[in-house]
Amino acid sequence: MLKKIKNKYILIDTNILIYSSRSPNEFKPFFNKIRKYKISPAIDYSIKLEFLRSSNTLKAFNYKKDYLDLFFGDKKNHMIIPTEKKIFENAMQLSILYNFLNVPKRTKISPIDCLIAGQLMKYKEKLALATINNSDFPLEIFNRLEIFNIELSHDILNIGIYQFSGIKYQKAYNKFVAKSE
Amino acid sequence: MNGVRTKKEQEQYDNKLKGREPFLIDDEFMKIAEKVKEALEDEDVEEDQE
Numbered sequence: 001m002l003k004k005i006k007n008k009y010i011l012i013d014t015n016i017l018i019y020s021s022r023s024p025n026e027f028k029p030f031f032n033k034i035r036k037y038k039i040s041p042a043i044d045y046s047i048k049l050e051f052l053r054s055s056n057t058l059k060a061f062n063y064k065k066d067y068l069d070l071f072f073g074d075k076k077n078h079m080i081i082p083t084e085k086k087i088f089e090n091a092m093q094l095s096i097l098y099n100f101l102n103v104p105k106r107t108k109i110s111p112i113d114c115l116i117a118g119q120l121m122k123y124k125e126k127l128a129l130a131t132i133n134n135s136d137f138p139l140e141i142f143n144r145l146e147i148f149n150i151e152l153s154h155d156i157l158n159i160g161i162y163q164f165s166g167i168k169y170q171k172a173y174n175k176f177v178a179k180s181e
Numbered sequence: 182m183n184g185v186r187t188k189k190e191q192e193q194y195d196n197k198l199k200g201r202e203p204f205l206i207d208d209e210f211m212k213i214a215e216k217v218k219e220a221l222e223d224e225d226v227e228e229d230q231e
């Protein structure tokens with residue numbers, strides 16, 4: 001199903017950046033598959049903030065910046081998506097809809113995940129997301145294109161690839177409006 | 182490399198990145214991944230980030 005986003009973009013969630021730094025070899029098959037379909041990596045400023053903000057020394061901060069450079073490669077090959085006003089508006093709408101969907105875990109969605117969902121909503125035709133945080137991208141709104149399993153020595157990671165579905169969103173939104181009347 | 186570069190080192194580094202493909206796991210990547218791994222071990226990374 002990755003074919004669906006061939007030659008398009010994939011937003012790399014913070015958790016993928018963290019886990020792939022811990023176990024780069026284990027992530028190779030996953031990254032190779034993305035490369036096979038010529039899918040370009042994308043990042044947005046909220047993910048960048050989340051990845052860099054816990055640095056407690058300048059050295060650690062610079063190592064992480066270098067890591068992003070190497071991860072995303074030549075600047076021509078990746079996209080930094082601005083977190084503009086529209087993204088905040090989308091994030092707000094989606095967070096209300098998440099609450100309406102009423103699954104306990106989803107009420108704990110972080111503001112950064114709301115912004116990521118907002119990006120996916122805006123760029124629904126050409127942007128997907130790779131994340132381990134599968135519960136924050138509900139199938140009532142998103143299509144799950146594929147799941148990759150990555151075996152670590154003490155864990156198995158399930159990486160979900162998600163794309164915003166305008167049809168699903170509209171259905172969920174209509175239900176929300178009907179219930180609110 | 183101690184995480185901070187001189188101007189000349191930065192230029193060399195930028196040149197090295199030119200034409201680099203994304204998602205490429207090579208020796209350079211492995212080295213910096215190790216440094217990031219160590220840095221993350223010292224940090225209080227929130228559960229939600231993971």
